[in-house]
Amino acid sequence: xTMNDQPTIITSISKGxxxxxxxxxxxxxxxxxxxxxxxxxxxxxxxxxxxxxxxDFHKKxxxxxxxxxxRNFGGGSSREQAPVALxxxxxxxxxxxxxxxxxxxxxxxxxxxxxxxxxxxxxxxxGDEIKIDITKFTAExxxxxxxxxxxxxxEFMRQMLLEGGLVEYYKKYKQFPWIQS
Amino acid sequence: MQTTSSSLQQQEKQDVSHSKNxxxxxxxxxxxxxxxxxxVETRNKKSQIISMAGDIVIVDVDLxxxxxxTGPLAIRSLNEMGIDKLHDPSKALLVIDHTFPxxxxxxxxxxxxxRDFVSKHNCMKIEGSISHQHILEYLxxxxxxxxxxxxxxxxxxxxxxxxxxxxxxxxxxxxATGQLWLRVPETIKINLSGxxxxxxxxxxxxxxxxxxxxxxxxxxxxxxxxxxxxxVKRQFSMDxxxxxxxxxxxxxxxxxxxxxxxxxxxxxxxxxxxxxNMEGKIEIQPGNSAKYKDEFEIExxxxxxxxxxxxxxxxxxxxxxxxxxxxxxAFIGSSTNGRIEDLEIAAHMLKGRKVHKNTRxxxxxxxxxxxxxxxxRGYVEIYLEAGxxxxxxxxxxxxxxxxxxxxxxxxxxxxxxxxxVGRMGALSSKVYLASPATVAASAIEGxxxxxxxxx
Ligand code: SF4
Numbered sequence: 043x044t045m046n047d048q049p050t051i052i053t054s055i056s057k058g059x060x061x062x063x064x065x066x067x068x069x070x071x072x073x074x075x076x077x078x079x080x081x082x083x084x085x086x087x088x089x090x091x092x093x094x095x096x097x098d099f100h101k102k103x104x105x106x107x108x109x110x111x112x113r114n115f116g117g118g119s120s121r122e123q124a125p126v127a128l129x130x131x132x133x134x135x136x137x138x139x140x141x142x143x144x145x146x147x148x149x150x151x152x153x154x155x156x157x158x159x160x161x162x163x164x165x166x167x168x169g170d171e172i173k174i175d176i177t178k179f180t181a182e183x184x185x186x187x188x189x190x191x192x193x194x195x196x197e198f199m200r201q202m203l204l205e206g207g208l209v210e211y212y213k214k215y216k217q218f219p220w221i222q223s
Numbered sequence: 224m225q226t227t228s229s230s231l232q233q234q235e236k237q238d239v240s241h242s243k244n245x246x247x248x249x250x251x252x253x254x255x256x257x258x259x260x261x262x263v264e265t266r267n268k269k270s271q272i273i274s275m276a277g278d279i280v281i282v283d284v285d286l287x288x289x290x291x292x293t294g295p296l297a298i299r300s301l302n303e304m305g306i307d308k309l310h311d312p313s314k315a316l317l318v319i320d321h322t323f324p325x326x327x328x329x330x331x332x333x334x335x336x337x338r339d340f341v342s343k344h345n346c347m348k349i350e351g352s353i354s355h356q357h358i359l360e361y362l363x364x365x366x367x368x369x370x371x372x373x374x375x376x377x378x379x380x381x382x383x384x385x386x387x388x389x390x391x392x393x394x395x396x397x398x399a400t401g402q403l404w405l406r407v408p409e410t411i412k413i414n415l416s417g418x419x420x421x422x423x424x425x426x427x428x429x430x431x432x433x434x435x436x437x438x439x440x441x442x443x444x445x446x447x448x449x450x451x452x453x454x455v456k457r458q459f460s461m462d463x464x465x466x467x468x469x470x471x472x473x474x475x476x477x478x479x480x481x482x483x484x485x486x487x488x489x490x491x492x493x494x495x496x497x498x499x500n501m502e503g504k505i506e507i508q509p510g511n512s513a514k515y516k517d518e519f520e521i522e523x524x525x526x527x528x529x530x531x532x533x534x535x536x537x538x539x540x541x542x543x544x545x546x547x548x549x550x551x552x553a554f555i556g557s558s559t560n561g562r563i564e565d566l567e568i569a570a571h572m573l574k575g576r577k578v579h580k581n582t583r584x585x586x587x588x589x590x591x592x593x594x595x596x597x598x599x600r601g602y603v604e605i606y607l608e609a610g611x612x613x614x615x616x617x618x619x620x621x622x623x624x625x626x627x628x629x630x631x632x633x634x635x636x637x638x639x640x641x642x643x644v645g646r647m648g649a650l651s652s653k654v655y656l657a658s659p660a661t662v663a664a665s666a667i668e669g670x671x672x673x674x675x676x677x678x
Contacts, residue, residue: 066438066439066535068438068641068643070641070643070644070645070646071643071644071645074623074645074646075292075321075622075623075624075646076622076623076624076628076648078292079291079292079321079322079330079333079622079624080327080329080330080333081329082295082296082299082333082336093645093650094643094644094645094650097650113439114438114439114442114475117438117439117475118374118641118643119373119374120293120371120372120373120374120376120388120389120390121292121293121390122293122296122372122390122391122392123296126296140439140442142439142442142475143442143443143475143477144374144388144389144390147389147390147393148389148390148392148393151390151392151393152390152392196279198404207392208300208392208393208396209300209303209304209392212304212306212396213303213304213305218396218399218400220281220403220404221281221400221402
């Protein structure tokens with residue numbers, strides 16, 4: 043994709059090809075400090091998505107692709123630039139056996155669907171087409187026709203995600219989603 | 224908002240009695256106590272709400288920090304939301320520490336963005352000390368709710384604060400409202416017994432623990448440290464507690480806390496807090512019958528010097544297994560191990576010795592205060608005479624941003640926080656983590672070396 047495209051618009055249902063990773067993919071792999079700390083532009087951050095795995099990752103993916111990972115995805119630093127880089131590079135969701143705490147919060151905050159599905163291990167091959175539904179919080183492997191249910195999140199987090207993240211939610215409602223009126 | 228002084232007094236009385244009931248509650252963990260006290264519902268309903276592990280709660284936040292690599296994004300989010308007033312600027316802290324002083328034009332522009340924001344909103348700002356060390360030295364108190372857009376914010380657990388890391392946009396939300404939602408974490412209690420052998424330090428202990436439980440061994444959990452007796456307690460100075468609370472992030476801990484004791488109180492007496500809002504005289508102890516998710520025993524006398532790495536922190540080895548790995552750089556510094564006790568032990572070892580000719584040794588204090596202490600005690604001179612480079616306080620080499628970044632295939636042994644792929648520079652470089660003593664011994668020998676020979 044070119045950097046001038048819009049980031050993947052989060053809709054309740056999206057489809058994409060799987061990129062399969064192992065355990066402990068940390069935030070330094072997702073975007074190294076020396077790049078993320080020198081820009082405040084999400085499209086610039088996107089150029090370094092998964093740099094620690096492959097500096098050309100952002101060129102190889104197609105819009106809507108999905109990251110599938112093992113345990114503890116996004117461990118390490120609090121950098122919100124990690125989910126931002128993935129989202130603006132064109133990734134439409136991350137599915138992992140488990141997520142590190144801060145990455146998980148950040149993904150919802152910036153509107154990148156993060157689905158925690160422990161049973162996903164070994165059930166997706168590189169390139170499989172995956173369909174996710176964030177109204178139901180499910181993921182389906184089109185090849186195997188298997189459907190997986192992600193760990194439930196508080197309703198306000200799901201609402202925030204459906205609006206495209208915290209900033210978008212606030213712009214629409216002039217209120218933060220966790221504040222019950 | 225106008226409040227008459229008598230209603231203010233009444234409110235304060237209520238707050239105090241509420242806090243006291245919670246503090247005396249025998250069945251709550253540390254995390255449950257602090258979150259119960261900070262729960263905004265208690266304030267709104269004027270009745271005591273107890274928050275237990277698993278609950279999702281909105282809390283009042285006492286301090287919300289962002290640094291020079293997370294602050295710009297927080298400012299951007301705030302602007303995009305159209306929020307131009309902070310809830311309470313005196314509780315917002317901006318720190319320029321990661322790439323200080325600016326290493327290039329791009330960084331300088333982001334620093335300028337932060338300075339403009341600070342002068343517009345009149346919030347707190349510090350430049351040239353690492354945020355976590357500054358918070359420890361001047362701001363944190365027992366029972367305080369501290370959120371920071373930096374994962375190692377959990378360091379302030381060493382003075383019994385509830386302190387944890389979050390992202391930039393959430394910090395923006397805290398700046399705007401003074402509040403945030405949190406899930407009350409389950410707690411793992413760690414019982415410490417025994418005394419350290421020569422050459423073994425707090426850093427070895429926490430590396431040993433992470434090696435056993437893994438990089439996600441405490442994900443979403445609180446760690447509560449407990450001493451089996453006073454003798455054990457006395458070997459855990461504030462500097463060593465800070466190291467443990469800080470490095471607990473590497474197994475995913477949400478907070479890592481030391482209950483308040485005389486070492487906490489003494490530290491706070493000797494290092495007065497600079498912000499009156501944050502002056503708290505409370506002591507926080509977990510209840511005797513609190514429910515723990517898990518308990519873990521660590522016998523300090525069974526631990527040897529540990530080395531972690533490369534590439535993952537839970538790849539932990541005893542020093543003997545890695546002896547003879549040649550190094551290009553030895554780094555002593557970071558918020559994990561750049562305090563005065565760290566500089567003291569390494570200086571003691573390097574005194575009258577030389578850094579190996581094939582090795583660079585970079586020493587970076589964690590704060591201006593540590594830097595000043597190091598000068599006063601003569602350590603800087605010792606390092607310079609040994610052939611090391613002594614830098615200003617910054618994150619610098621720890622994140623490979625300046626002052627000690629690594630080139631292709633270089634190998635570094637470091638007292639800093641992480642050894643992830645490319646953490647300190649080139650993707651092909653390798654980082655091993657160890658205590659400052661082990662790093663100093665390695666600097667002398669030019670390869671990973673056992674500190675016990677030099678002590
Ligand atoms: S020194 Fe390293 S671990 Fe500490 S705050 Fe800076 S970057 Fe983070």
